[in-house]
Amino acid sequence: MRALVFDDGLKVMDAPIPERGIGQALIRVTFAGICNTDVEVTRGYFAYKGIMGHEFVGVVEDADDTDLVGRRVVGEINISCGECSTCRSGNIRHCERIRAMGINGWPGCFADYVVLPESNVHAVPDSITDLQAVFVEPLAAAIEVMEQVHMRPTDRVAVIGDGKLGLLTAQAIHAYGHRVILLGKHLEKLGIARKTGVDVSLVSDFAGTVDVAVDCTGNPSGMETAMSIVRPKGTIVMKSTFQKGAPMNLTPIVRNEITCIGSRCGPFPPALRLLELGAVDTRGLIEKIYPADQMARAFEKACTRGSMKVLIDFTR
Amino acid sequence: MRALVFDDGLKVMDAPIPERGIGQALIRVTFAGICNTDVEVTRGYFAYKGIMGHEFVGVVEDADDTDLVGRRVVGEINISCGECSTCRSGNIRHCERIRAMGINGWPGCFADYVVLPESNVHAVPDSITDLQAVFVEPLAAAIEVMEQVHMRPTDRVAVIGDGKLGLLTAQAIHAYGHRVILLGKHLEKLGIARKTGVDVSLVSDFAGTVDVAVDCTGNPSGMETAMSIVRPKGTIVMKSTFQKGAPMNLTPIVRNEITCIGSRCGPFPPALRLLELGAVDTRGLIEKIYPADQMARAFEKACTRGSMKVLIDFTR
Numbered sequence: 001m002r003a004l005v006f007d008d009g010l011k012v013m014d015a016p017i018p019e020r021g022i023g024q025a026l027i028r029v030t031f032a033g034i035c036n037t038d039v040e041v042t043r044g045y046f047a048y049k050g051i052m053g054h055e056f057v058g059v060v061e062d063a064d065d066t067d068l069v070g071r072r073v074v075g076e077i078n079i080s081c082g083e084c085s086t087c088r089s090g091n092i093r094h095c096e097r098i099r100a101m102g103i104n105g106w107p108g109c110f111a112d113y114v115v116l117p118e119s120n121v122h123a124v125p126d127s128i129t130d131l132q133a134v135f136v137e138p139l140a141a142a143i144e145v146m147e148q149v150h151m152r153p154t155d156r157v158a159v160i161g162d163g164k165l166g167l168l169t170a171q172a173i174h175a176y177g178h179r180v181i182l183l184g185k186h187l188e189k190l191g192i193a194r195k196t197g198v199d200v201s202l203v204s205d206f207a208g209t210v211d212v213a214v215d216c217t218g219n220p221s222g223m224e225t226a227m228s229i230v231r232p233k234g235t236i237v238m239k240s241t242f243q244k245g246a247p248m249n250l251t252p253i254v255r256n257e258i259t260c261i262g263s264r265c266g267p268f269p270p271a272l273r274l275l276e277l278g279a280v281d282t283r284g285l286i287e288k289i290y291p292a293d294q295m296a297r298a299f300e301k302a303c304t305r306g307s308m309k310v311l312i313d314f315t316r
Numbered sequence: 317m318r319a320l321v322f323d324d325g326l327k328v329m330d331a332p333i334p335e336r337g338i339g340q341a342l343i344r345v346t347f348a349g350i351c352n353t354d355v356e357v358t359r360g361y362f363a364y365k366g367i368m369g370h371e372f373v374g375v376v377e378d379a380d381d382t383d384l385v386g387r388r389v390v391g392e393i394n395i396s397c398g399e400c401s402t403c404r405s406g407n408i409r410h411c412e413r414i415r416a417m418g419i420n421g422w423p424g425c426f427a428d429y430v431v432l433p434e435s436n437v438h439a440v441p442d443s444i445t446d447l448q449a450v451f452v453e454p455l456a457a458a459i460e461v462m463e464q465v466h467m468r469p470t471d472r473v474a475v476i477g478d479g480k481l482g483l484l485t486a487q488a489i490h491a492y493g494h495r496v497i498l499l500g501k502h503l504e505k506l507g508i509a510r511k512t513g514v515d516v517s518l519v520s521d522f523a524g525t526v527d528v529a530v531d532c533t534g535n536p537s538g539m540e541t542a543m544s545i546v547r548p549k550g551t552i553v554m555k556s557t558f559q560k561g562a563p564m565n566l567t568p569i570v571r572n573e574i575t576c577i578g579s580r581c582g583p584f585p586p587a588l589r590l591l592e593l594g595a596v597d598t599r600g601l602i603e604k605i606y607p608a609d610q611m612a613r614a615f616e617k618a619c620t621r622g623s624m625k626v627l628i629d630f631t632r
Contacts, residue, residue: 086547086548091548091549094548094549094572094573148573223566231402231410232402232407232410233407233410238566238569238570239570240570241567241570241571246563246564246565247562247563247564248562248563248564248566249562250539250554250564250578251557252578253554253576253578254554254555254556254557254578254579254580255557255578255580256410256578257410257464257577257578257579257580258577258578259575259576259577259578260569260575260576260577260578261573261574261575261576262566262568262569262570262571262572262573262574262575262576263570263573264570264571264573
């Protein structure tokens, strides 16, 4: 099968179709999405070698659970042991022996086939298209913000960063009924958000304060902006990971008694629900779709600064 | 009156006794304590000029509330307007026009007399000595941690930093019944904590994980230690302020979905209560007591790295 592999550089390879274990599903990938985390992996953010990729929609070819066979599915990326004390306490996404598809110890989905535990797999309702379903994983990460923070109907919320994750997060918060403003630096991207009903502003034009600020910038400046706009005793949700440290003065956090919450992957069912409701528009987020034969070019495009979501079409 | 003033340098001056306004108390200072924040003020952390100091115990000489006159008191440092939207929302310690005694827009207590709004003043029960009462302000800041974070009886808590604030914070958490370990770098200071019943360990010897970590180090390394010992989805309480930024990689916060809470000043009544109960030992925290005539030397001593609490005795 075709596969995009990272091993001291990125290579398109002919790899064997993986064999599924007991309780696992073999999935034929239809579409896969390239995430900034994938780009970070190739820059050494994790010590990962193997097939890349963790966002996909596909069809189950084989599984022990016969109900799954032939179903269109998406898959959660974290593979937990189910046995360590963290798993037993219910925090399975923070398993002590965690593996993550295409990131850490588990082959990814930039390939014609991928294997996942059946418990990671979610069936996709018919009303959701493949090009919507491929956004379930990042949309779930956006929804995680509301899983962690109690947003009150009276709260003002700001999402900082008008990249892919920022646009999804602002839409998700808007879909849950909250007053949200997306702060960015690119009028064109802010325009995409505005069409979905979200309030928008250039960061430099924003002078207000907010109760909750969500940093989706992917760089340290987002935290600086967040600290400058959140009210005393307010909340900052941190979505940005970056490989290197940056000079940062966290004194405003202490002085203003801010709560900061790190936020990573999220729950798939509410993401599927929002897409079913038509509450999130994913079309405007697609930069370009490449046939799988051009995976390397697709990845190159995704590495371009400011690129929106690049998809790989494995049906071609 | 004698006063220690900061104005392009630290000076002992003969200043006029301040006049109290309506609803304010004129207090004769008995003892005052020097805090690391005072040291930071002289290093330009705030743009403050005037009489220094914010930790004291004294006796009310004059007030509109005649019940207060002659009472031994301590005083909260934040002076709020009571009118802005933050004050009206109940967050008076984060008033939009806040002033802070000896730090920001309000004369401090390193002087024979200080004036404070009567609402800032708390009477000291007879069973609490002056040398205990002078610790009420920093003890209140230690108690603020439990005001902000729900510590469960099953939680493991670590306080990082064996300086003055760390020793008080560990004792306060211990006094509230929680399992707490103080992590420090100085065997002698850890010994002081151990005598109060707190578990202790050298940072370098500690290999466990905790549910809650409280950084009282006053430098960026405390945050690094906190990130390395707190469990996924755990809580870091940030007590450290420092003037300059430091290179810091906050990715573990995001990856492990840690909650960080900045923490500053705290409530006085529970601090008075803990001292009344005899649940906190302050004797071991005193470095040296200087007569007021030697205020400048006292401040110099407090600036010495690793110094414990230096007190100024205004009865001499």
